[in-house]
Amino acid sequence: MKNEHTGDGTAAGAAFGKRMITILGPTASGKTDLAAHLAARLGAEIISADSRQVYRGMDIGTGKDLADYTVEGHTVPYHLIDICEPGTKYNLFRYQQDFLDCYEDIRNRGVLPILCGGTGLYIEAVLKGYSLSPVPQNPGLRKALEDKSLEELTAMLVELKAKNHSVMHNKTDVDSCQRAIRAIEIETYNLTKPTEERQCPPIDSLIIGVDIDREARRRKITSRLKARLEEGMIAEIGGLLKRGIPAEDLIYYGLEYKFVTEHLIGKLSYDEMFRQLEIAIHQFAKRQMTWFRGMERRGFTIHWVNAAQKMEDKVEEIMNLW
Incomplete structure (x- = not known):
């Protein structure tokens, strides 16, 4: 406003x-x-x-x-x-x-x-x-992750962040399964499809x-x-x-x-x-x-x-x- x-x-x-x-x-x-x-x-x-x-x-x-x-x-x-x-x-x-x-x-x-x-x-x-890149939603990944616990999702995120050498996501804000899945979606995208950064x-x-x-x-x-x-x-x-x-x-x-x-x-x-x-x-x-x-x-x-x-x-x- x-x-x-x-x-x-x-x-x-x-x-x-x-x-x-x-x-x-x-x-x-x-x-x-x-x-x-x-x-x-x-x-x-x-x-x-x-x-x-x-x-x-x-x-x-x-x-x-x-x-x-x-x-x-x-x-x-x-x-x-x-x-x-x-x-x-x-x-x-x-x-x-x-x-x-x-x-x-x-x-x-x-x-x-x-x-x-x-x-x-x-x-x-x-x-x-x-420098950031837009990341689209990944319905298949979201479906595969929907039954996992927050602890399981957090462990996956930590592993992906290590592979990406990523410090961009605020881990303390990942306080729900939805947030964790979005973070995993971003890290997975950046791992497999590096894009031109803004x-x-x-x-x-x-x-x-x-x-x-x-x-x-x-x-x-x-x-x-x-x-x-x-x-x-x-x-x-x-x-x-x-x-x-x-x-x-x-x-x-x-x-x-x-x-x-x-x-x-x-x-x-x-x-x-x-x-x-x-x-x-x-x-x-x-x-x-x-x-x-x-x-x-x-x-x-x-x-x-x-x-x-x-x-x-x-x-x-x-x-x-x-």
Whole structure:
């Protein structure tokens, strides 16, 4: 989704060596709110790096929090939110293409882009300039794999990755059989049919990480989950099922969509759903931080700001770095 830009980000975008600001952090760290306040200060536009906020109608469960993009009455323009239909399979290759289209459009208008999100694979792919190829579905392979357990699929994926010398797939995101089968499909295709790769230039970006205390993060995750359930998350996901989106497609998206769907189809009681989902979100946040720390080991410089600081202090700290 794109809103009309009213600020002037030319100076901010052109006067400095870095071509973009990236704000990353785990779920519940407040990164979107920070990015919006920074964008309002700089006349910038935000490009989302969230693998689930691309889907229309999946609002509460993905935590779009669109109100965060309005700062002191000004709506900060944002991109790559609400760009495809639920039930479809968005992927890294499409994200890289969509990101580059947005990035080049924003830069060509003399405006500063701010990349913001928690999907580490998407962020690293565009910053480092991964070269990717589109991979079609393989119905025969999918049929052969449909009865295998997640453990069996994961073992197959590890073996294929070793043969391909592949580091492209985020193993921590393979948390369902569908995701594992798609990963195997990609690795199998690349093993047998190498294709011309899409060349994507790396992007020089100032990278800001939002560092939230682990206990504070756990408290915020739990309170936010309760709030989203009260705001109608179950009804939202029930509405998607009523629209004819298969339960297995919603389960594929993981986290809220997986556990609430399993509750709605009778696999989990409400209490079981809440308890298992709460644990899964905590585990997800931990995996996000593991990915970001891994980025540092892979050569990225991340400047961490304390999530507990006042908003104006965080913005000022980033301005001083910028």
